[in-house]
Amino acid sequence: MNAAALEIIIGEGTCGIAAGAVEVTEAFKAEAPTAKIRAVSCAGMCHQEVLVEVNSPKGYYKYGKVTKKEVPQILGFLLKGESQLAEEFVLVAPEVPATEANGYMTQQTRIALRNVGLLDPTSLEEYEARDGYKALRKILGLTPQEVINEVKDSGIRGRGGAGFPSHMKWSFAAAQQNDTKYLICNGDEGDPGAFMDRSLLEGDPHNVIEGMLIAAYAIGATHGYAYIRAEYPLAVKNFGLAIKSATAKGYLGNNILGSSFNFEIKIKEGAGAFVCGEETALMASIEGERGMPRRRPPFPAVKGLFGKPTIINNVETLSNLPWILNNGGKAFAAYGTEDSKGTKVFALAGAIKRGGLVEVPMGTKVGDVIYGIGGGSASGRKIKGAQLGGPSGGCIPASLFDTPIEYAALQKTGAIVGSGGMIVFDDKTCMVDLAKFFLQFTQLESCGKCTFCRIGTLRMKELLTLISEGKAKLEDLDLLEELCVKIVDNSLCALGGTAPNPVLTTLRYFKEEYIAHIVDHRCPAGKCKALITHKVIQSDCTGCSLCEKACPTDAITGEPKVAHSYQIDMAKCINCSMCVEVCKPNCILVE
Amino acid sequence: MTTSSLEANVEPELVKQWITELGGGPSSTVPLLQAIQGKYGYLPRKAMDLIVEHTEITGRQIYGVATFYAQFRLRPVGRYMIKVCHGTACHVQGADRLNTALRHSLNIHDEAQDTAENGSYTLENVACVGCCSQAPLMVIGKEVIGNINGAGAQKALRKHARGVQEVLPKAEKQSVNS
Ligand SMILES: Cc1cc2nc3c(=O)[nH]c(=O)nc-3n(C[C@H](O)[C@H](O)[C@H](O)COP(=O)(O)O)c2cc1C
Ligand code: FES
Numbered sequence: 001m002n003a004a005a006l007e008i009i010i011g012e013g014t015c016g017i018a019a020g021a022v023e024v025t026e027a028f029k030a031e032a033p034t035a036k037i038r039a040v041s042c043a044g045m046c047h048q049e050v051l052v053e054v055n056s057p058k059g060y061y062k063y064g065k066v067t068k069k070e071v072p073q074i075l076g077f078l079l080k081g082e083s084q085l086a087e088e089f090v091l092v093a094p095e096v097p098a099t100e101a102n103g104y105m106t107q108q109t110r111i112a113l114r115n116v117g118l119l120d121p122t123s124l125e126e127y128e129a130r131d132g133y134k135a136l137r138k139i140l141g142l143t144p145q146e147v148i149n150e151v152k153d154s155g156i157r158g159r160g161g162a163g164f165p166s167h168m169k170w171s172f173a174a175a176q177q178n179d180t181k182y183l184i185c186n187g188d189e190g191d192p193g194a195f196m197d198r199s200l201l202e203g204d205p206h207n208v209i210e211g212m213l214i215a216a217y218a219i220g221a222t223h224g225y226a227y228i229r230a231e232y233p234l235a236v237k238n239f240g241l242a243i244k245s246a247t248a249k250g251y252l253g254n255n256i257l258g259s260s261f262n263f264e265i266k267i268k269e270g271a272g273a274f275v276c277g278e279e280t281a282l283m284a285s286i287e288g289e290r291g292m293p294r295r296r297p298p299f300p301a302v303k304g305l306f307g308k309p310t311i312i313n314n315v316e317t318l319s320n321l322p323w324i325l326n327n328g329g330k331a332f333a334a335y336g337t338e339d340s341k342g343t344k345v346f347a348l349a350g351a352i353k354r355g356g357l358v359e360v361p362m363g364t365k366v367g368d369v370i371y372g373i374g375g376g377s378a379s380g381r382k383i384k385g386a387q388l389g390g391p392s393g394g395c396i397p398a399s400l401f402d403t404p405i406e407y408a409a410l411q412k413t414g415a416i417v418g419s420g421g422m423i424v425f426d427d428k429t430c431m432v433d434l435a436k437f438f439l440q441f442t443q444l445e446s447c448g449k450c451t452f453c454r455i456g457t458l459r460m461k462e463l464l465t466l467i468s469e470g471k472a473k474l475e476d477l478d479l480l481e482e483l484c485v486k487i488v489d490n491s492l493c494a495l496g497g498t499a500p501n502p503v504l505t506t507l508r509y510f511k512e513e514y515i516a517h518i519v520d521h522r523c524p525a526g527k528c529k530a531l532i533t534h535k536v537i538q539s540d541c542t543g544c545s546l547c548e549k550a551c552p553t554d555a556i557t558g559e560p561k562v563a564h565s566y567q568i569d570m571a572k573c574i575n576c577s578m579c580v581e582v583c584k585p586n587c588i589l590v591e
Numbered sequence: 592m593t594t595s596s597l598e599a600n601v602e603p604e605l606v607k608q609w610i611t612e613l614g615g616g617p618s619s620t621v622p623l624l625q626a627i628q629g630k631y632g633y634l635p636r637k638a639m640d641l642i643v644e645h646t647e648i649t650g651r652q653i654y655g656v657a658t659f660y661a662q663f664r665l666r667p668v669g670r671y672m673i674k675v676c677h678g679t680a681c682h683v684q685g686a687d688r689l690n691t692a693l694r695h696s697l698n699i700h701d702e703a704q705d706t707a708e709n710g711s712y713t714l715e716n717v718a719c720v721g722c723c724s725q726a727p728l729m730v731i732g733k734e735v736i737g738n739i740n741g742a743g744a745q746k747a748l749r750k751h752a753r754g755v756q757e758v759l760p761k762a763e764k765q766s767v768n769s
Binding site: 015046049229273287289290387421425437546550552576582 | 616617618619620621622624625648652655656659660661662663677678679680682683684685687688691692695717718719720721722723724725726728733734735736737740741742
């Protein structure tokens with residue numbers, strides 16, 4: 001069979017590239033030069049990267065975890081009838097029944113993500129072929145109020161974290177009389193551990209642009225900014241290309257599609273400050289100032305960027321709009337629950353078997369995402385809980401995994417829906433260490449304007465450090481809680497207002513771990529360096545010498561190839577656990 | 592080699608060209624600084640002075656912005672940057688071990704230092720590069736290297752160094768799988 005009959009589709013999002021997608025593409029080009037090779041962006045099956053799909057006369061095949069080594073065999077199978085790759089690589093094939101890994105996609109409901117991973121993000125034509133810019137044509141025949149009504153029917157609430165009903169925010173700005181209004185797309189994605197906005201910007205940029213057009217039309221904005229996180233070069237690139245091609249085709253610019261609607265978009269790259277995800281700080285940043293939040297009122301919808309009425313919407317919020325306008329607000333509201341409508345994207349990561357992007361109807365149980373779609377624990381160890389919502393969110397224990405993903409229900413647990421970060425952890429994660437990690441983050445990212453946020457978070461970090469070193473007293477836990485309350489009450493913006501959440505929730509659900517550190521001077525997860533020691537279980541040692549090579553301080557000595565010979569010199573050991581990572585027989589004990 | 596010998600040689604013409612391209616109003620402060628850092632890897636004092644001299648941006652403003660945002664560096668950097676992700680997913684999966692390992696390979700033992708003595712590499716911590724499913728990970732140059740442990744980070748560094756013909760500072764000993 002001729003290679004020209006093959007269409008080979010390779011996932012070249014940031015994560016695909018990280019897994020070696022470029023090498024795989026090169027290999028296909030070299031071995032099957034006549035095949036049609038397309039690059040699409042990350043479909044969110046990050047655990048399976050590099051993902052390769054093939055449309056061949058034999059049918060549709062989808063392969064996961066492909067490296068350049070697998071390429072000859074894939075082609076050999078498809079073109080010459082040689083043997084197929086091992087089962088673990090074959091995710092979809094006409095001759096095998098749907099696999100479990102397959103369920104990763106089929107258990108999802110993709111609205112915001114509907115095109116991501118299916119189209120070439122640099123191709124306007126591919127977006128148009130999937131109903132692209134159809135919603136734009138539709139709204140040009142509607143009044144702004146009709147657009148707002150449709151979005152009101154959808155019940156969508158902001159996906160950037162705060163969950164404010166989008167139509168309400170828009171109404172405030174629409175009511176303002178002003179020649180210049182701004183619409184800002186918030187692509188700062190500050191939660192360290194979340195990547196849905198990256199995938200949307202990178203994988204379906206025209207959809208975000210169309211969403212911006214809809215929002216801009218509804219509020220009467222003529223100028224738009226896309227504020228994109230500094231660490232997302234591919235998102236900046238793809239979004240920039242999309243602006244260019246959309247402008248060339250008359251979807252952006254003056255008199256859009258012959259109407260009287262004018263709208264242009266500029267990209268602003270962030271410069272690495274978490275607080276700039278906050279609306280007023282973000283605007284200060286675009287204006288060229290230090291990104292410090294300011295007091296409201298005035299609200300941005302009244303007096304925002306450069307003093308003009310401004311609406312800021314999150315990337316994912318905007319990504320839902322074209323679908324909502326095409327299918328009707330009611331169709332969106334048919335998903336979800338009374339309190340939370342539609343679907344939400346989560347970035348599933350951590351100690352999870354199948355990590356990646358997951359879009360599910362609101363109201364889905366946390367556990368269904370983690371065990372059902374995510375496949376549970378990666379290591380086979382017991383899952384202890386999950387962190388939802390990043391530095392503003394909270395940790396919930398596995399016993400609460402029956403909680404539905406809803407604004408109100410999650411709030412009751414102390415966690416939040418947030419922007420959609422979901423980090424799963426097993427018993428190797430220390431909750432004190434995790435709380436310390438988040439406080440370190442917020443303390444560093446506090447802009448310094450409010451005393452409680454600036455100094456309170458520092459004090460909390462110090463206390464958590466003392467606890468992690470076994471040097472704290474039980475009374476310190478009360479002090480910690482008191483600080484939490486004071487910081488929440490006395491901070492201007494939500495950075496300080498939510499910073500204590502990771503501590504409050506870990507104290508609530510995992511207090512015994514705090515007590516183990518304080519009273520028993522023990523870190524049950526074996527993570528806090530001051531409280532652990534490393535020891536070789538000599539009876540299990542095979543003498544493989546890997547630990548000795550990994551040890552950065554020469555603390556491990558023994559005789560290569562001689563079983564039971566290795567030991568660790570405690571005086572030299574810095575408890576970095578690098579030996580544990582490489583030890584094959586698992587014979588290094590951390591206590 | 593000390594970092595002072597890594598000081599960039601600022602070309603005034605280039606800075607003026609950026610001002611023409613990006614504008615000289617206050618809202619151009621961040622883009623101008625990004626252009627400077629994109630070229631020199633950090634913000635040389637001389638380049639910032641040129642901005643103040645040729646635009647309406649004041650010294651207060653440019654220094655305020657340069658010190659506020661985590662992206663900007665005021666000290667020279669090595670010839671290559673290594674970013675180690677310390678986002679939540681990477682932290683939980685052991686990102687600190689990548690730092691321990693890389694610091695060892697680069698022979699950077701002083702906590703306050705982040706650049707190898709020979710000016711080859713600079714280590715930088717970043718908060719999430721958005722590939723959390725491949726945690727823990729690092730970025731050398733533009734390449735994201737995921738799902739690695741400490742030993743893997745050292746191996747990737749050696750591979751990169753070979754590719755660009757950098758000599759790694761002599762660490763006390765060789766590591767796994769070299
Ligand atoms: C400290 C802080 C960081 C934030 N970071 C982000 C962010 O990275 N991305 C985002 O969309 N919203 C972020 N937000 C929320 C925004 O302020 C804002 O509520 C949101 O962008 C509004 O869009 P939405 O209504 O579509 O959700 C952050 C808020 C705070 C207080
Ligand atoms: S946490 Fe490291 S890539 Fe997101």
